Amino acid sequence: MGYRVVVAGATGNVGREMLNILAERQFPVDEIAALASRRSLGTEVTFGDKTIKTQDIEQFDFSGWDMALFAIGSDATKKYAPIAAKAGCVVIDNSSLYRYDPDVPLIVPECNADAIHGYSKKNIIANPNCSTAQMVVALKPLHDRATIKRVVVSTYQSVSGSGKAAIDELWDQTKAVYNPTDDYQRKVYTKDIAFNVIPHIDVFMEDGSTKEEWKMVAETKKIVDPAIKVTATCVRVPVFVGHSESINIEFEDFLDEDEARDILREAPGIMVIDKREDGGYVTPKECVGDFATFISRIRQDSTVENGLNLWCVSDNLRKGAALNAVQIAETLGREVLKKG
Structure with a gap:
C-alpha cells in the first residue's frame, strides 16, 4: 500500500525535480497530483513514464x-x-516560511531524522535552505566525533538557486558578451552575473549580513546544535547548477x-573525492544530477588549535531542495x- 502524494509548484525547477526524484527513488506512490497556479493550469509534467496535467492549487481539495x-x-x-x-x-515545505517556527521541525534526514515526530503540532515539516542542507550533512558526523565550536563558511552559489529567470539572465548576459548586438535587461540580480x-x-540586514547568511547560521543551530557558532559569506557565481562551499571548522577536540x-566516507549522503593531485576534487x-554531497580538499587548519578545512559541493536543486x-x-x- 502506497501514498497519495501532492507536488505543489510542479511546473517550477524544484517541483519538476521533486517529481523526477520521487520516480527515480521509487517512492511508494498510489496516486500523485501536480499542482500549479491558475496561469499554468493544464501544463503537462512528467512523473516517471507518465505524463500528468497540473491542477489549480486554489481549487484543490487536500482531504484524503x-x-x-x-x-x-x-507567500x-x-x-x-x-x-x-x-x-x-x-x-513538506521548501520555502523559508516555517523554518524558524519552534513548532515546525526543520529536517535533514542524515542529521536529525528523529525530529520528524514534531510534525504533528502543525502537520508541517520544513525543508532547509539549499546552502545549509549540504553543509550540515558534512558537519553532523564530524560534530558527533569532536564537537564543533565554530564554522566559517564562504559559499559559491549557482544561479538556479534564484529560479529559472536567473538561469535565463546568466545565459542572455553571457551571449551578449560575445555578441554585443544582443540586448538584455538585468531583472534578477543587482549587478551583472556573467563573468562576475x-x-x-x-536582502541586507541591520548588522550588515544578508538574510541568506543569517539563514545558514540559524538553520545550522536548529538542525545540528544551538551551541555551534557560524559565520557565513554567501556569494552568487556564474554557474547554472551546483552550490560550492569552503568550510573552515574549529573543534573542541583534535x-x-x-x-x-574516514568518518565522512562512512557518513550517509556523502561521497569523498579527495586526491592531492590535479583534478582530485x-x-x-x-x-549535477547526483544525489550525493561531495567533499574534497580535507586538510588541517594550522591557524587554530583544532581546525579542519574542506570543500563541499552539491546539486542545489537536488540535495538543496527536491x-x-x-x-x-x-x-x-x-x-x-x-x-x-
Missing part, C-alpha cells in the same frame, strides 16, 4: 491525501499550507584529517505513517 511537497514560495505557502495541513495532509561574482544573496576523511559541474524534501517524505512514511 497523505503528504504534499510544496515548492511554491513563502503562496502562507495561504495554502494551513489549508492542506488542516485537511490532514502533511506539508556577487557577494549578495537575499580531529586528524585522515580520521575526518569535485566541481559543481560534476555534481531530494531533501523527498528524503523527508521517505522518513515520514517509514517512521510515522508506515503505509509504504
Whole structure:
C-alpha cells in the first residue's frame, strides 16, 4: 500500500525535480497530483513514464491525501499550507516560511531524522535552505566525533538557486558578451552575473549580513546544535547548477584529517573525492544530477588549535531542495505513517 502524494509548484525547477526524484527513488506512490497556479493550469509534467496535467492549487481539495511537497514560495505557502495541513495532509515545505517556527521541525534526514515526530503540532515539516542542507550533512558526523565550536563558511552559489529567470539572465548576459548586438535587461540580480561574482544573496540586514547568511547560521543551530557558532559569506557565481562551499571548522577536540576523511566516507549522503593531485576534487559541474554531497580538499587548519578545512559541493536543486524534501517524505512514511 502506497501514498497519495501532492507536488505543489510542479511546473517550477524544484517541483519538476521533486517529481523526477520521487520516480527515480521509487517512492511508494498510489496516486500523485501536480499542482500549479491558475496561469499554468493544464501544463503537462512528467512523473516517471507518465505524463500528468497540473491542477489549480486554489481549487484543490487536500482531504484524503497523505503528504504534499510544496515548492511554491513563502507567500503562496502562507495561504495554502494551513489549508492542506488542516485537511490532514502533511506539508513538506521548501520555502523559508516555517523554518524558524519552534513548532515546525526543520529536517535533514542524515542529521536529525528523529525530529520528524514534531510534525504533528502543525502537520508541517520544513525543508532547509539549499546552502545549509549540504553543509550540515558534512558537519553532523564530524560534530558527533569532536564537537564543533565554530564554522566559517564562504559559499559559491549557482544561479538556479534564484529560479529559472536567473538561469535565463546568466545565459542572455553571457551571449551578449560575445555578441554585443544582443540586448538584455538585468531583472534578477543587482549587478551583472556573467563573468562576475556577487557577494549578495537575499536582502541586507541591520548588522550588515544578508538574510541568506543569517539563514545558514540559524538553520545550522536548529538542525545540528544551538551551541555551534557560524559565520557565513554567501556569494552568487556564474554557474547554472551546483552550490560550492569552503568550510573552515574549529573543534573542541583534535580531529586528524585522515580520521575526518574516514568518518565522512562512512557518513550517509556523502561521497569523498579527495586526491592531492590535479583534478582530485569535485566541481559543481560534476555534481549535477547526483544525489550525493561531495567533499574534497580535507586538510588541517594550522591557524587554530583544532581546525579542519574542506570543500563541499552539491546539486542545489537536488540535495538543496527536491531530494531533501523527498528524503523527508521517505522518513515520514517509514517512521510515522508506515503505509509504504
